[in-house]
Amino acid sequence: MNSIFFGDQYSVDEKVDLLEKVFKNLADLVFVFDLNQHKIVIRNPALDKIIGFNHLSMEHIETEDFKAIVHPEDQNLLFDAFNKVGHLKSKEKLLIEARIKNPHGTYTYYQTSISLFKKNGDEVEQVLCIAQDMSEKIKYEMHKQRSINTLKELSFITSHELRHEYAKIQSIIQLIDNQFIDEKERQILLLEAKQSIQIINSTIFKINHKLSFNQNDSFFESTGAVAKYKKVLLVDDDALTNMLNKKIIQVAIKDMPIEIFTNVEDPLKYLQSHDPNGEYLIFLDINFPEKNGWDFLNTYSEYEKKSKVIMLSSSIDNEDRDRARNYDFVIDYITKPLSIDFVEGILKA
Numbered sequence: 642m643n644s645i646f647f648g649d650q651y652s653v654d655e656k657v658d659l660l661e662k663v664f665k666n667l668a669d670l671v672f673v674f675d676l677n678q679h680k681i682v683i684r685n686p687a688l689d690k691i692i693g694f695n696h697l698s699m700e701h702i703e704t705e706d707f708k709a710i711v712h713p714e715d716q717n718l719l720f721d722a723f724n725k726v727g728h729l730k731s732k733e734k735l736l737i738e739a740r741i742k743n744p745h746g747t748y749t750y751y752q753t754s755i756s757l758f759k760k761n762g763d764e765v766e767q768v769l770c771i772a773q774d775m776s777e778k779i780k781y782e783m784h785k786q787r788s789i790n791t792l793k794e795l796s797f798i799t800s801h802e803l804r805h806e807y808a809k810i811q812s813i814i815q816l817i818d819n820q821f822i823d824e825k826e827r828q829i830l831l832l833e834a835k836q837s838i839q840i841i842n843s844t845i846f847k848i849n850h851k852l853s854f855n856q857n858d859s860f861f862e863s864t865g866a867v868a869k870y871k872k873v874l875l876v877d878d879d880a881l882t883n884m885l886n887k888k889i890i891q892v893a894i895k896d897m898p899i900e901i902f903t904n905v906e907d908p909l910k911y912l913q914s915h916d917p918n919g920e921y922l923i924f925l926d927i928n929f930p931e932k933n934g935w936d937f938l939n940t941y942s943e944y945e946k947k948s949k950v951i952m953l954s955s956s957i958d959n960e961d962r963d964r965a966r967n968y969d970f971v972i973d974y975i976t977k978p979l980s981i982d983f984v985e986g987i988l989k990a
Contacts, residue, residue, distance in 0.1 A: 670751070670772035673758050676727060677766055691743060691774075712740035712748050722755065726768050729757045738775065750775040795848060802844045806837040813837075842976075845957065870922040870949075870988065872898040876908050876937065877926040877953070886924065886953075886979045893984040905929060905937040912941070912948065921948040922988070924979070927956055938968050951987070953979060 664671065664685050672684035681688075711719050715738075722737050729735065735755040740748035751772040759767035813830045816822055822830070873890055875883050883901045890897055902908040912921070927934040934952065941947060952965050952974040965974045975983065 668774070670753075670770075672770050673767050674770060675767050682767065691749075710742045712742070715739035726755055727765050729755070729765055729768065731757055731760075733757065741772075750779045798844060798848055803841060806841050806844075809837050810834055870897075871920045872900060872916075872922075873988075874900050874902065874908055874911070874921055874923045874948075876902045876905065876923060876934075878903045878929045879926075882926075882977070889979050889981055890984050890988070892981055894988050897988065905932045905934065905940075909937065909940055913944070916948055917946060919946040919948045923948055923950045924953045925950050927952065927954040927961060935964070938965075938971065942968060942970070951975060953977060 667685050667687060670685070670688045670691060672681045672688055674680070675682045707719055708716055718737050718739050722735060725735055733756065737753045737755070739751060739753070741751050742748055752775045753770055753772040756769050757765060758769040759765075813834045817827060817830055817834075875886050877883050877886070880903065883903070887899050887901065890899060900908075900911065902911070908923070912923075925934050925937060934954070938950070941950070947970040950968070950971045952961075952971060953976075954961065954974075955977045957976050962974050965971045973987075
């Protein structure tokens, strides 16, 4: 039998003291269970601290006592172990993974190693049980498997759904200006292209939904109220996006005044001097080269009177949506591109 090596510098008493200190400070649950007396006869402090059953060494323990602390779905494992411990041989170990209830009423995954501790002839009298907290490992394995499953789903989505629509749009682009295509066919191709774009947009949301592990990615709840605004501010560092959005708004409401800003500092100054009553509507992007949309919102939240803000971003990250909800003057979060239907719904009285 192998023995614990301490070195010659320790006396017998010192070795005993060191062993006791190690035993008392072990994070694992360690206890000796007597099969004849049906009780725990030796245990380390961790058992009392983590499980909270500091009376177990003093009482006769029945099966029901174990059932009370073991998760119902894992109790069959426990009963199978009871049937096997009496037949344990030297150096043989029995491993059980089960969820154990703590004093707070929640369950923790433990892997318990059961081995022979004391034998009288052929009869096993006592077994040594060492239980390790496996919660983090179990959590990691579950997260790992979930990630693998998500990647498989994403691979299918990108290789089939996105690729199919991309190929369709590419073919339409090649044909749309061909002299052999008449106007009716051209309109059909444009309709098909629009449908493919909608599918691609929907698929991107689906991908984000998977990447965020199926968190809620819904839009802001609409109140259904339509307000009149005296002016629209477009705050985006992309000049082309601003031009397109201005045209879209003008299609919806021809005479709507529109101001364009490519950074967050200038519109803040403009609002402070031109919008004392908060009567404008602001379309705000998130990402800028320097100060970003969140910087705008943080500064603007200190204004006494504030216009309504709609976040208009290419980001479909749920964290961005949740963060935008923290500002009561932000009434919606929409993803690019801006649509005529949306503009008509929000701007027309």
